[in-house]
Amino acid sequence: MHRRAAALAVPLTAIALAVSSCGNIPEEWRTPAFMQMDGEQLDPRLPGVTGEVGEEPEITFPDIEPPEEELSGVVQEGPGEGELVRAEDLVIANVVQYQWTGPGEGEKVEGQSSYETGAPDLIRMDQMPEQISALLVNQSVGSRAMYVFPPLTEEEQAQAVSMGQEPQTGASVLVVDVMARHGKGSVVPGEQTTDGGDGLPTVTQDGHSEPTIEVPDGDAPEELEIVPLIEGSGEEVEEGQQVIVQYSGTRWEADENGEHPVFDSTWSRGGVPFDTTIGAGSVIKGWDEGIVGQKVGSRLLLVVPGDLAYGETDEEAMGAPSGTLVFVVDVLGSYDNPPPVEPEEDAEGAEDGADEEPAEDEEPAEDEESAEDDE
The missing domain is CATH 3.10.50.40 (Chitinase A; domain 3)
Incomplete structure (x- = not known):
């Protein structure tokens, strides 16, 4: 049903960006260690989180240096087993990203909170890296998960700079609230009140x-x-x-x-x-x-x-x-x-492309x- 390709581009989720720390770090450069802790055995190094699922969380960072390995845990389980996330689901999630910069210190990453934009992430589970999807599969809708990704190594920082990106400092922390799921074969509830007809199919x-x-x-x-x-x-x-x-x-x-x-x-x-x-x-x-x-x-x-x-x-x-x-x-x-991304201002304070006029006969591709x- 596609009509114009540009309008159909799906925004990269904060999840996918954070997994690679800076977007395009080669797979072999990523820290291989990954610890998954269930709700009864949460790693004590995970930041503390408070607030109801469906509302932007409050984060407390431990008084330790950010860990050098990947950590994750389900910090709040959903209310039941009627709506379990499956490996091929399209999941609707609110995602907030933080940077853990030092012992007891950290801050929310600007522009990386779906609670601020009012637009949840649409996450196709079969397109997510395993270290993201493995924790969410079989969790109930209404669950809250946390991921911690270690600080970039010097080599990774150099790679980011070479790609024109500003390296992030400290560890990346994601809080993911699972709000809904749409699975294979999903249909709307209820019975048809009409089957059409009367000259129509x-x-x-x-x-x-x-x-x-x-x-x-x-x-x-x-x-x-x-x-x-x-x-x-x-x-x-x-x-x-x-x-x-x-x-x-x-x-x-x-x-x-x-x-x-x-x-x-x-x-x-x-x-x-x-x-x-x-x-x-x-x-x-x-x-x-x-x-x-x-x-x-x-x-x-x-x-x-x-x-x-x-x-x-x-x-x-x-x-x-x-x-x-x-x-x-x-x-x-x-x-x-x-919401649409605001144009960046150049060194002289003018918005990029502000002085460009589209051709009168220009049409979307x-x-x-x-x-x-x-x-």
């Missing part, structure tokens, strides 16, 4: 399986059609948020065999939820217009005319389906994006990816 879905879409005979509607098959009870999706969905799509027009095969679906990828920014041109217009304003927890039938999809493209040449498209979309979650590239 009908939709049936059995449990956590891929929905079946039956397209009727006759002409497709000329306008965007939005039918809530299940109306969610969550907050309304806002323009510019990240949405997490399960979806399946087919064409209104039948193929040469008179059938309507699915051309793209999260279910074809094992039911792994898809995330994207909505209402910002990251996906086709029919999604932007059809999903913004709907409630989280809704299952939507979207009938999208070609001018709000990929147009009347040459499918063989362009790789995108032409004409009217039909989607079933489960809106699993919706989360704020981080079109994404080279097609719907098939998502599969």
Whole structure:
């Protein structure tokens, strides 16, 4: 469903940055030692942390030098076992980073608190380094974990400088609050109050399986059609948020065999939820217009005319389906994006690029990816 690649770039999480200490330190340069302590055997060298999960924590640094090895621990367990993090989940987490600079001393890293930005990190567990994911897997939603990564060696500091980065001082400390998870095969709760129909496609879905879409005979509607098959009870999706969905799509027009095969679906990828920014041109217009304003927890039938999809493209040449498209979309979650980064000022105090005017006919670069590239 990608439309413009630049808008779909997923921000690097503070977790991934801290694991490598400065972003691109080679694997062989990283400290290999890693100690995992469960909630009953927390390493006494871990900083103290107070405050409720879901609120920015308060950190107390031990009166010792920052350790020379990696430490971690679950400092607060979630309330139950009903929502356990799995190895292939998309996890929603609030993350705060601190620098432990000396005995009893440390500070929060500016700009590295999702509590300040109001935008949680979306973490795909299967893309995280093992020393991050191993601690979180099988922990309950509502758990709080802490990671300590040792100070950079002289060699690592030199590497950071060579890459134009300012080396961090002291040990890096991360506090990760697990707020939610979206797993393989996740669907919205509740029963469908309608299956569509009345001149529109009908939709049936059995449990956590891929929905079946039956397209009727006759002409497709000329306008965007939005039918809530299940109306969610969550907050309304806002323009510019990240949405997490399960979806399946087919064409209104039948193929040469008179059938309507699915051309793209999260279910074809094992039911792994898809995330994207909505209402910002990251996906086709029919999604932007059809999903913004709907409630989280809704299952939507979207009938999208070609001018709000990929147009009347040459499918063989362009790789995108032409004409009217039909989607079933489960809106699993919706989360704020981080605020845009403020332009840095140069040595003379002028903002970078402030004196540059875009060309009048300049348009955002079109994404080279097609719907098939998502599969």
